[in-house]
Amino acid sequence: MMKQTAVIIPNYNGIRYIGNCLASLRNQSVSDFEVFVIDNGSTDGSAELAAEEYPEVHLINLGENTGFTGAVNAGLKAAESFRYALLLNNDTIAGKHFVEALEKAIGEDQKFFSCQASLRQMDHPECLDDGGDFYSVLGWAWARGKGKSAYRYAKNTPVFFSCAGAAIYRMDVIREIGALDPQMFAYLEDCDLGWRARLAGYENLYVPSAYVLHAGSGSSGSRYNEFKVKYTSRNSVYIIRKNMPLWQRILNFPFLAAGFGIKTVFFMKKGFGKTYLTGLRNGMKMDVKPSKTGFRAYAAAELWMLKGTVLRIREFFD
Secondary structure: OOEEEEEEEEEOOOOOOHHHHHHHHHOOOOOOEEEEEEEOOOOOOHHHHHHHHOOOOEEEEOOOOOHHHHHHHHHHHHOOOEEEEEEEOOOEEEOOOHHHHHHHHHOOOOOEEEEEEEEEEOOOOOEEEEOOEEEOOOOOEEEOOOOOEHHHOOOOEEEOEOOOOEEEEEHHHHHHHOOOOHHHOOOOHHHHHHHHHHHOOOEEEEEEEEEEEEOOOOOOOOOOOHHHHHHHHHHHHHHHHHHOOHHHHHHHHHHHHHHHHHHHHHHHHHOOHHHHHHHHHHHHHOOOOOOOOOHHHHHHHHHHHHHHHHHHHHHHHO
16 A cells, blocks of 8 residues: 655754754644655764654665755655655744645645645744745746745645745656756756656646745755855756757747846856856756657746746736
């Protein structure tokens, strides 16, 4: 008999957060899930804390930092016998009905590949940190509703992809399209995964009845830093090369050029201009296995990108 849900928590030096995260999972409204903590060679005692204080948790020590993608993929391998994989950041506190609400939502329709919870700000729970993720023709992945009232985003909503910080995925689809891309290491790997699922004919859904409180940047340390800018810029180029055929890249080139130009100026002002540009160059050098599907799937993704652009403009002026 197939098990229901494996909750997979990547951890790297998360001593400040991991205890509260695991405690919140003990307090869930359902119990038909198992928790896997995948440790990326932590040196702060967080792995030991998880093992000693939460003996029900399956702890997998990788011994080195394999990035978010490496940790998650190790968790997915351990979860092969489960129906669903629920990815959860270590810097979160899950609401009581978090697991139950996501299981219910993804079970309602076979077309759903993933369902994302509402990520609310740890210090200001009334405000969103992420209300569902979209992608624009400017080459930007962005979180809907960031900084806005969570009550304005209280309906189930189709999204381009789910934020892997708090989302449930259908394991049979992961076996079909593949797990996270190990080349990406960290950042935008969830965009790539959701994009590939969309090209394969599946959908992603935002489910606000499931929520977590999210500290944000629990492993990288801050919103903007060398590590994050380096990998985000690199991967932003990589996912375009991977998931857009040539005709689509040509079609969107004026928008992509504008988007990357704006980001360049932005990061120069933040003091990370050189890091950002180096990341873009590195993204052009990565080995790519382009997605292969029919014109209709690419065209549908293009419409979603246009929608994501319009929504981003609206939120900017809202």
